Amino acid sequence: MADLAVEATATAADPANWTCPAPLRDQPVVVMGHGGGGALSAELIEQVFAPAYGNALLAGMTDSAVLHLGGARLAFSTDSYVVRPLFFPGGCLGDLAVNGTVNDLAMSGARPAYLSAAFVLEEGVELTVVERIARAMGAAAETAGVTIATGDTKVVESGHGDGVYVTTAGVGLVPDGVDIRPQRARPGDAVIVSGPIGLHGVAIMSVREGLEFGIEIASDTAPLAGLVVDMLAVTRDIHVLRDPTRGGLGASLNEIARASGTGVRLRERAVPVPDEVANACGFLGLDPLYVANEGRLVAFVPREEAEAVLAAMRAHPQGAGATLIGECVEEHPGMVVVATGLGGTRVVDLPLGEQLPRIC
Amino acid sequence: MADLAVEATATAADPANWTCPAPLRDQPVVVMGHGGGGALSAELIEQVFAPAYGNALLAGMTDSAVLHLGGARLAFSTDSYVVRPLFFPGGCLGDLAVNGTVNDLAMSGARPAYLSAAFVLEEGVELTVVERIARAMGAAAETAGVTIATGDTKVVESGHGDGVYVTTAGVGLVPDGVDIRPQRARPGDAVIVSGPIGLHGVAIMSVREGLEFGIEIASDTAPLAGLVVDMLAVTRDIHVLRDPTRGGLGASLNEIARASGTGVRLRERAVPVPDEVANACGFLGLDPLYVANEGRLVAFVPREEAEAVLAAMRAHPQGAGATLIGECVEEHPGMVVVATGLGGTRVVDLPLGEQLPRIC
Numbered sequence: 001m002a003d004l005a006v007e008a009t010a011t012a013a014d015p016a017n018w019t020c021p022a023p024l025r026d027q028p029v030v031v032m033g034h035g036g037g038g039a040l041s042a043e044l045i046e047q048v049f050a051p052a053y054g055n056a057l058l059a060g061m062t063d064s065a066v067l068h069l070g071g072a073r074l075a076f077s078t079d080s081y082v083v084r085p086l087f088f089p090g091g092c093l094g095d096l097a098v099n100g101t102v103n104d105l106a107m108s109g110a111r112p113a114y115l116s117a118a119f120v121l122e123e124g125v126e127l128t129v130v131e132r133i134a135r136a137m138g139a140a141a142e143t144a145g146v147t148i149a150t151g152d153t154k155v156v157e158s159g160h161g162d163g164v165y166v167t168t169a170g171v172g173l174v175p176d177g178v179d180i181r182p183q184r185a186r187p188g189d190a191v192i193v194s195g196p197i198g199l200h201g202v203a204i205m206s207v208r209e210g211l212e213f214g215i216e217i218a219s220d221t222a223p224l225a226g227l228v229v230d231m232l233a234v235t236r237d238i239h240v241l242r243d244p245t246r247g248g249l250g251a252s253l254n255e256i257a258r259a260s261g262t263g264v265r266l267r268e269r270a271v272p273v274p275d276e277v278a279n280a281c282g283f284l285g286l287d288p289l290y291v292a293n294e295g296r297l298v299a300f301v302p303r304e305e306a307e308a309v310l311a312a313m314r315a316h317p318q319g320a321g322a323t324l325i326g327e328c329v330e331e332h333p334g335m336v337v338v339a340t341g342l343g344g345t346r347v348v349d350l351p352l353g354e355q356l357p358r359i360c
Numbered sequence: 361m362a363d364l365a366v367e368a369t370a371t372a373a374d375p376a377n378w379t380c381p382a383p384l385r386d387q388p389v390v391v392m393g394h395g396g397g398g399a400l401s402a403e404l405i406e407q408v409f410a411p412a413y414g415n416a417l418l419a420g421m422t423d424s425a426v427l428h429l430g431g432a433r434l435a436f437s438t439d440s441y442v443v444r445p446l447f448f449p450g451g452c453l454g455d456l457a458v459n460g461t462v463n464d465l466a467m468s469g470a471r472p473a474y475l476s477a478a479f480v481l482e483e484g485v486e487l488t489v490v491e492r493i494a495r496a497m498g499a500a501a502e503t504a505g506v507t508i509a510t511g512d513t514k515v516v517e518s519g520h521g522d523g524v525y526v527t528t529a530g531v532g533l534v535p536d537g538v539d540i541r542p543q544r545a546r547p548g549d550a551v552i553v554s555g556p557i558g559l560h561g562v563a564i565m566s567v568r569e570g571l572e573f574g575i576e577i578a579s580d581t582a583p584l585a586g587l588v589v590d591m592l593a594v595t596r597d598i599h600v601l602r603d604p605t606r607g608g609l610g611a612s613l614n615e616i617a618r619a620s621g622t623g624v625r626l627r628e629r630a631v632p633v634p635d636e637v638a639n640a641c642g643f644l645g646l647d648p649l650y651v652a653n654e655g656r657l658v659a660f661v662p663r664e665e666a667e668a669v670l671a672a673m674r675a676h677p678q679g680a681g682a683t684l685i686g687e688c689v690e691e692h693p694g695m696v697v698v699a700t701g702l703g704g705t706r707v708v709d710l711p712l713g714e715q716l717p718r719i720c
Contacts, residue, residue: 030481030490035515044513048487049477052494053501053508065509067474070533072430078476078529079512114427116438117409118527120480121390127408130390134412141413148413149425152439152527153404155395156718160522167478167512169438169529173430358516 033353035082037246040353042255062181063104063242066174073176075110077101078169084358086129086163088207090199090218093166094136096294096360099223100245101170102144106225107241107297109180109232110172112144117168118152122161133164144223146170172225177236182259184239189328190306191264192299194227194313195220195321197249198277201291204359205284217276222295227318231299234312240300243293246354250289252298253336254350264336266326266348271338289338290351292359300328393713395442397606400713402615422541423464423602426534433536435470437461438529444718446489446523448567450559450578453526454496456654456720459583460605461530462504466585467601467657469540469592470532472504477528478512482521493524504583506530532585537596542619544599549688550666551624552659554587554673555580555681557609558637561651564719565644577636582655587678591659594672600660603653606714610649612658613696614710624696626686626708631698649698650711652719660688 033040064077081097098115105112117137121130141148199220206217224243231238240260244252249271257264273281273288281288295318301309306324313319336348393400424437441457458475465472477497481490501508559580566577584603591598600620604612609631617624633641633648641648655678661669666684673679696708 028487030483030485030487030515032483032515032517034481035513041513044490045511048491049494049511049513052491052498053477054498055507055509065474067509067531069434069473069531070430070432072432074429074531076474076476076531077510078478078527080478080480080514080527082480082514082516113429114425114436116436116529117413118438118440118529120440120442120525120527121394123390123392125390127388127390130404131408131412134409138412138414147415149415149427150437151405151409153395153401153409154440154442154718155390155392156442156522156525157392159519162516162520165480165516165525167438167440167480167527167529169476169478169527171427171429171434171436171531358514 032357036353038251038351038353063107064110066108073174075105075108075172075174077104078167079104080165080167081360082162082165082358083204083360084162085207086133088219089203089216091221092133092136093164094133095140095221097166097168098137098140098144099221099294100360101168102146102223102225103243105170105172106228107180107243108174109178109228109238109241110174111229112146112170112172112225114147114149115141115168115170116150117148117166120161120165121153121155122163123155123158125163130164133166140223144225175232178232180238180241182240182242182256185256185260185262185300185328186239187262187328187330188303189239189300190303190324191266191326191328192301192306192310193249193272193323193325194297194319196272196274197293197296198273198281198288198291200294201356201359202277202280205280205356215276220293220295222318224295224297224318227313227316230312230316231309234308235305237305238299238301241297243297245292245294245360247351248290248292249298250336250348251351253348256300257336258334261333263329263332264326265329266338268338268340270323270325272321272323286355289348290355292354294360392717396713398611398711398713423467424470426468433534435465435468435532435534437464438527439464440525440527441720442522442525442718443564443720444522445567446493448579449563449576451581452493452496453524454493455500455581457526457528458497458500458504459581459654460720461528462506462583462585463603465530465532466588467540467603468534469538469588469598469601470534472506472530472532472585474507474509475501475528475530476510477508477526480521480525481513481515482523483515483518485523490524493526500583504585535592538592540598540601542600542602542616545616545620545622545660545688546599547622547688547690548663549599549660550663550684551626551686551688552661552666552670553609553632553683553685554657554679556632556634557653557656558633558641558648558651560654561608561716561719562637562640565640565716575636580653580655582678584655584657584678587673587676590672590676591669594668595665597665598659598661601657603657605652605654605720607711608650608652609658610696610708611711613708616660617696618694621693623689623692624686625689626698628698628700630683630685632681632683646715649708650715652714654720
């Protein structure tokens with residue numbers, strides 16, 4: 001997988017956009033792209049972590065692991081959050097840390113139940129900042145219906161952190177009969193996205209770079225577990241769910257195509273890109289398909305269930321903008337292509353790293 | 361609780377030894393001691409996190425939360441590891457990150473099963489360093505009989521980290537009939553420590569400060585879950601288990617005394633302090649009771665079970681040095697006292713913070 005990933009990314013349209021210049025094997029040191037959720041992150045997992053841990057669970061490339069424990073089928077997931085700045089339109093580090101892990105659990109079809117929260121604080125950060133983040137976490141947990149059950153706090157000297165880093169982990173229960181993972185994508189599946197894309201990435205970019213787009217663009221950070229419950233009420237046979245965070249929809253679809261050995265074909269005009277995202281991306285030279293989301297999911301569902309699933313999604317606040325954007329095909333296995341409005345197609349490659357470091 | 365903690369610490373014997381000078385309410389910013397596992401950490405939990413999260417689980421002050429999920433009783437725990445240096449005699453950040461969470465789960469009587477591992481890497485750190493740490497984690501997981509099932513990697517810019525921070529979380533199964541928590545300490549309980557204390561803290565200190573004690577002192581980092589299994593085979597009625605990490609045995613015993621409203625009386629000469637730890641502490645002006653351990657536990661067990669539990673512990677490699685060090689008493693509730701060799705007693709107070717920042 002790793003070599004394939006490297007070869008594929010070597011042809012990426014505009015490598016100058018990416019935050020790291022070369023793949024792992026030529027890089028004896030960590031570069032920003034190793035944290036970007038793209039090809040370099042995948043190489044790190046495949047070449048360093050999976051061999052070191054000696055187990056197959058990590059190789060599944062799922063948002064959460066599904067485990068058997070005490071007769072229960074559990075989803076288990078973790079993420080560290082290092083977003084800059086800590087506060088941004090639509091949310092803060094605290095919302096992301098709760099919603100992100102809630103969503104990773106939900107992407108296995110699980111009902112998220114309990115979270116842990118570990119803080120690495122930098123000496124000198126104002127306690128009111130810590131308090132605002134913790135309160136945002138409490139509020140987000142309440143909204144998502146989960147309990148923050150355990151935690152930890154470490155402090156590092158000034159100059160060895162960036163105010164606050166938070167790592168959440170979470171556990172949830174996977175309902176009987178549910179088997180949602182990237183390997184289950186099948187030709188014929190409908191590909192659905194739950195709403196407009198690119199809002200989180202553009203929101204972070206606008207505050208970090210001090211850009212003005214004439215209108216405040218807010219992050220889409222939100223919990224998706226309730227939406228998934230409503231989707232599963234239509235059919236338990238949802239094949240794949242993924243929240244396209246780092247690397248955006250483009251990275252998520254590539255991971256699904258590779259894991260399942262199928263192709264993905266999108267209709268460019270169907271992909272819901274808000275005008276303000278399109279404008280910001282045009283200005284910044286970015287592709288909205290690679291911009292991070294924190295409150296969206298992409299679903300692969302059997303074609304015959306697509307209309308009913310779409311209807312259920314649109315009836316939920318987090319799925320009001322749900323749209324059919326393409327399909328899973330037998331052609332070009334492992335690849336994602338977009339049918340452009342002009343009748344042509346272009347390949348959407350796995351990015352090397354995230355366009356914008358520290359997006360979450 | 362917070363005010364009590366503040367008042368108690370105001371009388372600590374030698375406050376100049378502590379890494380932070382004043383309690384939370386006078387400190388609008390984060391100080392190193394907030395991560396020290398002592399009174400300042402407790403204040404942060406009580407004044408910031410518990411109110412923000414709005415739940416009672418955190419207030420239990422246990423090493424791991426015990427939860428009900430899908431008919432199973434689970435222990436769930438997390439810790440971030442920011443130790444300096446990354447490698448030290450006897451182990452590295454990777455061993456600590458696995459053993460620490462394994463031990464926190466075991467302190468609820470749980471059989472640890474699955475861990476998560478989230479890395480925050482600093483741009484520019486050598487990949488071989490990451491690989492060594494990951495391999496140590498894999499080896500420690502194998503030794504402890506747990507699987508690292510899920511993970512995450514983020515990268516922060518050079519100057520915003522310290523090479524590698526790792527956050528582990530873990531889940532394990534609590535056997536039926538087991539109810540181990542600090543609140544269950546009872547007057548009459550025997551207080552047992554599983555082996556010599558102070559080795560981890562002195563090992564870190566020796567490499568960090570470049571001190572030579574004539575003999576290399578190695579960290580005691582080790583998984584304790586197997587030892588706990590053997591103890592529970594003697595009796596399920598173990599009242600309290602705690603691994604005395606940050607803040608050492610002194611902090612752990614104070615937390616137990618306060619949570620249970622009992623007193624703890626130690627016999628000073630019974631506390632197993634290795635000569636090299638005693639010498640190093642003497643040289644550095646530290647009290648071995650407050651020095652961190654990473655492979656020891658303290659147990660409160662009914663007096664009538666003490667001999668059998670001790671025998672089982674001594675038959676296990678991690679409990680070979682198990683020793684009865686004192687008892688739980690009705691007198692001086694919430695306080696820990698040491699009967700000195702001279703017939704007097706002294707109070708062992710809850711430390712404000714850890715004597716040595718970033719010990720784990």
